[in-house]
Amino acid sequence: MRTGVVAVLLLCTAGARAQDVTVEELMRAQDDALRGASSTGTMTMRVKTARWERSLTMQSWSEGTEKTLVRILAPAKEKGTATLKVEGNIWNYLPKVDRTIKVPGSMMGGSWMGSHFTNDDLVREARYSEDFTCAFVEKPDGKTRDHWVIDCTPRPNAPVVWGRVRLAIRAVDKLADRIDYLDEKGARVRTLVFSEFTTLGGRKLARMMRMVPADKPDEFTEVHQDDLAFDVKLPADTFTLQALKK
Amino acid sequence: MRTFQLAWRNIWRNRRRTLVTVGAMTIALVCTTLYGAMVQGYLATLERDALDAEMGVAQVFAPGYQERPSIYAVIPDADALVARLDAAGMTACARLLGGGLVAAGESSAGAQFRGIDVQRDAAVLVVSRGVVDGAWLDEADPAGVVLGRRLAHTLGVKPGDELVLLSQATDGSIANQLATVRGVLASVGEATDRAGVFLTARAFREFFALEQGAHQVIVKRPDVVDLPALEARITAAAPGQQVLTWRRLMPTVATMIDSVRGLVAFMFFIVNVAIAIVILNAMLMAVFERIREFGILKALGVGPLEVLRLIYAESLFQVVIALGASLVLETPLLVLLSARGLDMSSLAGVSAVGITMASRWYAVVGVSTFTGPAAMMFFVVAAAVLYPAAKAAVIDPVEAMRHA
Numbered sequence: 303m304r305t306g307v308v309a310v311l312l313l314c315t316a317g318a319r320a321q322d323v324t325v326e327e328l329m330r331a332q333d334d335a336l337r338g339a340s341s342t343g344t345m346t347m348r349v350k351t352a353r354w355e356r357s358l359t360m361q362s363w364s365e366g367t368e369k370t371l372v373r374i375l376a377p378a379k380e381k382g383t384a385t386l387k388v389e390g391n392i393w394n395y396l397p398k399v400d401r402t403i404k405v406p407g408s409m410m411g412g413s414w415m416g417s418h419f420t421n422d423d424l425v426r427e428a429r430y431s432e433d434f435t436c437a438f439v440e441k442p443d444g445k446t447r448d449h450w451v452i453d454c455t456p457r458p459n460a461p462v463v464w465g466r467v468r469l470a471i472r473a474v475d476k477l478a479d480r481i482d483y484l485d486e487k488g489a490r491v492r493t494l495v496f497s498e499f500t501t502l503g504g505r506k507l508a509r510m511m512r513m514v515p516a517d518k519p520d521e522f523t524e525v526h527q528d529d530l531a532f533d534v535k536l537p538a539d540t541f542t543l544q545a546l547k548k
Numbered sequence: 549m550r551t552f553q554l555a556w557r558n559i560w561r562n563r564r565r566t567l568v569t570v571g572a573m574t575i576a577l578v579c580t581t582l583y584g585a586m587v588q589g590y591l592a593t594l595e596r597d598a599l600d601a602e603m604g605v606a607q608v609f610a611p612g613y614q615e616r617p618s619i620y621a622v623i624p625d626a627d628a629l630v631a632r633l634d635a636a637g638m639t640a641c642a643r644l645l646g647g648g649l650v651a652a653g654e655s656s657a658g659a660q661f662r663g664i665d666v667q668r669d670a671a672v673l674v675v676s677r678g679v680v681d682g683a684w685l686d687e688a689d690p691a692g693v694v695l696g697r698r699l700a701h702t703l704g705v706k707p708g709d710e711l712v713l714l715s716q717a718t719d720g721s722i723a724n725q726l727a728t729v730r731g732v733l734a735s736v737g738e739a740t741d742r743a744g745v746f747l748t749a750r751a752f753r754e755f756f757a758l759e760q761g762a763h764q765v766i767v768k769r770p771d772v773v774d775l776p777a778l779e780a781r782i783t784a785a786a787p788g789q790q791v792l793t794w795r796r797l798m799p800t801v802a803t804m805i806d807s808v809r810g811l812v813a814f815m816f817f818i819v820n821v822a823i824a825i826v827i828l829n830a831m832l833m834a835v836f837e838r839i840r841e842f843g844i845l846k847a848l849g850v851g852p853l854e855v856l857r858l859i860y861a862e863s864l865f866q867v868v869i870a871l872g873a874s875l876v877l878e879t880p881l882l883v884l885l886s887a888r889g890l891d892m893s894s895l896a897g898v899s900a901v902g903i904t905m906a907s908r909w910y911a912v913v914g915v916s917t918f919t920g921p922a923a924m925m926f927f928v929v930a931a932a933v934l935y936p937a938a939k940a941a942v943i944d945p946v947e948a949m950r951h952a
Contacts, residue, residue, distance in 0.1 A: 354720040403651040
């Protein structure tokens, strides 16, 4: 009862401001950013670890968030290696042995193409607006603060491996530029930083994405979107195992 | 008084009573000896089964490997380390370890790749003899791999089938390779059954682009294990590396073996106490029945100490006869149980806390198999006779002869 009154009071005072956005609206905007859109583009993934550094050029096709096909264009040694994601499943095509492998459930936490992204990152369909309870930590005040900082805690039984996710969303364009992933104890596990905000394929988005694991701050995986087109007409068989081999 | 001569005659005066007493002792000796040999066998098997498949008595890792296994955490001069351990009188082998994925047709599963030196490994561990279907690795067939039982089942493969191995090489590239199933193992232990993929060291090095070093050096279990001394010797041979004894590597198994040992020792104690009570009863009866006879001896002027000595001499003869009889009875049984064992196949393959039950249960016979129960028998008889013998020694002759 008392918290209810406080919440109403807070809502009333916030209502007068320019940044009159609810958490729900913001999170739905995050969820819907790429929803339903078909796209195709090329990207460069740079992976740096303590032992090696490598760069892969890849072409990608996607339909909403459910279907994705990524194929390596360079280097030559790995050219043709491809990943297909359809509704929670991942298959890898290996041109060297000319075989397709379905990634088993036990390996979903494993690295994708040697990067700091996991197979799970590709597959997880968690939606902030449905699978998390989100709350503001900070709001832009038009002066020193120009971000919303939002803490999202997974709901019970949500398909999420994190204890908490903290997003920083730019007040300018409501795009996230930093996401911290925390474990159950509240310790940071990794950080995803977005930069180079630009208009690509007619949409405002971050061109560069950089993942840094918290326990190895010298390592990272960078994905640079070289070009991107939205609402493209994709052949009906784009997201099939046959197409994966092409 | 010629105590021994008298005692010898005495025990044959009442043949039936002597035979009952000696019989009870013989049965007790046979039971405790056989039980002891089987228990020793069980404990030895328990430890051997836990260690010989893939554990060894101790293992050496690069520092940090245990906390965070990594393909890069290698012992750089593993071959030299193996040679040093050999020189120090231990047998050891080096293994290469890496994680990844293995797939066959539509199915795939997580895999623990183990690159092994085929000959060396077989000298240290018995996993190579555990192939139930197909054959073990062969250096001449680098594409051939051997799978754990459950992994083969998960993938639905048998010897001759094709596999795809997938992982990440040490240079960051995608390691992928076709392989052929050469063999499938029997149940060895939880991890190997579920995910073990054995390949030759050469094939492993090519697959992971790993030129130098090894991840694990396994030291063979010697016949007599003095763990602290062994650990010190291995540590001396492996400076800068982490040495872990099997007790540290499998604390649950070590605790289980210890608790089984404790339980068995307790059972052994209970069995011995039960047998001691039976012997005690027989000896008590044997002396009290003859209380009038001892009264006459006393009346004839035999001293209390001599009565005591006589009763002890009689008991000694009976124990010696029982020992002889029990040896005759139990020897063929021990030979049979240690050579053929008991068929435990109904429990074979049952895996508990990472170790798998053997299919036969053998007795282990040593000097202590015989000396233990014999010493126990001497002690029990001496204790059992003490009270009635003392009573007979100090009894008043008139009192004793009136004794009904």
